[in-house]
Amino acid sequence: MNNTFDIKRFCRLVWHDVRSCPKEYITSGLSLALTFSPLMVLSQQLLGNDYTHGTFYRLVLMIGMVTWWALMVPSNVYPNMGNKKRGIYFAMLPATKAEKHASIATVMVLMAVVLTAIGLTVDVLLTAVHLPGYTKYFWQSQTFQLIDLPMVVGSVLAFLGPVFGMIWANTLTKNNLRLTMMVLMFLWMIGMLYAPPLFFDGKPQAYWIVIAVEVAVTLFLLWLSRWRMDHMTY
Amino acid sequence: MIEIRNLDFSYKKSPVFSNINLSLPEGSIYGLLGENGVGKTTLLKLICGLLRPKHGTVSVDGLTAHDRLPEMLQRIVILPDEVSLPDNSTPQRYVNELMPFYPNFAQGTFLHLMQELEVEPDRKFREMSFGQQKKSLIAATLSLGTDYVLFDEPTNGLDIPSKAQFRAILSRRFEERNTIIISTHQVKDVENLIDPIVILSNSGVLLDASVQRIQQKLFFEYGGEQRPDALYSEMQPGGFLNVIPNTTGEESQLNIEALFNAVLRNKNIIREIGLTPNPSPREKGAAADKETNMSNQ
Incomplete structure (x- = not known):
């Protein structure tokens, strides 16, 4: 029996987590889509492509929505890991704490990737049917042409930080504190998603300052969530 | 162990x-x-x-x-007193999720136990009473092969x-x-x-202690008078149940409730007759400290 990180067991755990609550994923995804899609379509019609970065911000808004969904749903899928009653099931699953930690993060990232792909497909379809305001495909946006490595890295980190922050928040036993942490993570993520584009007209080296902050925060939240999972009791 | x-x-x-x-x-x-x-x-x-x-x-x-x-x-597996189950899940789905992690899990045993306990494996937890949920979990727990x-x-x-x-x-x-x-x-x-x-x-x-050892050391007398030397007495239909030290070596039928009450009321005697595990040197030290503190008070 391998008591260290075992890749087969890890895959089993990811599969277990993905299929354990499909209904939560579907219902919350649909409710979020129904809430935000009209807003997105409306804002696109108002801003259109006359606004310099309109198409690009449409993309940012969509990805922001999808990633937020990907972050929020696991708090239902891993219902209160810190809960004395409900957390026992997860704690007693025969896998290492590292595998459990990594599996939650993987599920969150996987969900975000899958949902982003779906969101982009919908965006392309809306543009293809010439929905008012949707005159350009997202890759035709002027700003999209300017995407560079620091921006991609910054966006990935903007998501990874909250992933670990949410894992940590899910282990908290006090609901108020957990909710507060989730709101803070949300604000952080939105802020970080918007930060790199804001520097487009400014100094490019500012990217790296943002990225350095993101790296520091992500590493801290990774350590914090891992430490918490190691020391959780029921 | x-x-x-x-x-x-x-x-x-x-x-x-x-x-x-x-x-x-x-x-x-x-x-x-x-x-x-x-x-x-x-x-x-x-x-x-x-x-x-x-x-x-x-x-x-x-x-x-x-x-x-x-x-x-x-x-190792634990079945807690209070359980929180996913409402929309079923016992079968529940064990399906656990199955890959327990190599000795036996689906046949699970189904057999569910049948014996008269619970349908494909019925949703939310449609079950607390007792039925508990029975499902007992069947699942015993099927894991731990x-x-x-x-x-x-x-x-x-x-x-x-x-x-x-x-x-x-x-x-x-x-x-x-x-x-x-x-x-x-x-x-x-x-x-x-x-x-x-x-x-x-x-x-x-x-x-094992039941046999308890029976060797304690005698459970049913239906007699209340005995002054009893470690515990309880009135029952037909007379008293007395728990007394077993001096004859005769075996009697164990009554766990009476044993429990006798043990709680006679901690020192129970220790003296050898039903309490021997204290470690550290335990002896702690007990001595306690006694010293009490005498100081």
């Missing part, structure tokens, strides 16, 4: 255990008894690593419990026929390699099933 050595545990400032020592070799169905709040559930959680001792060690087959290594988690099974108040919520079924299933499915620990207040439900018996109190382990 479950080994508990010099265990200290407290919830913030409320001490629960101080210097507990206990060895639970495999091959028995242990009955873990104690008054409310003495820490029976806490001890079960410590054994399966859900809690971390302040001092001392708890190990399962030599593996430190609170590390919760996969090797240990594959060998060596160690910890039950916390397993008969809570079960109807009378189900309690008998639970006893029958446990007796039938019990194997030499297994260790089952049942923590309960409903001693009547598990009478004739648990052996050895462990009684906990705030001061530690009051009794840890």
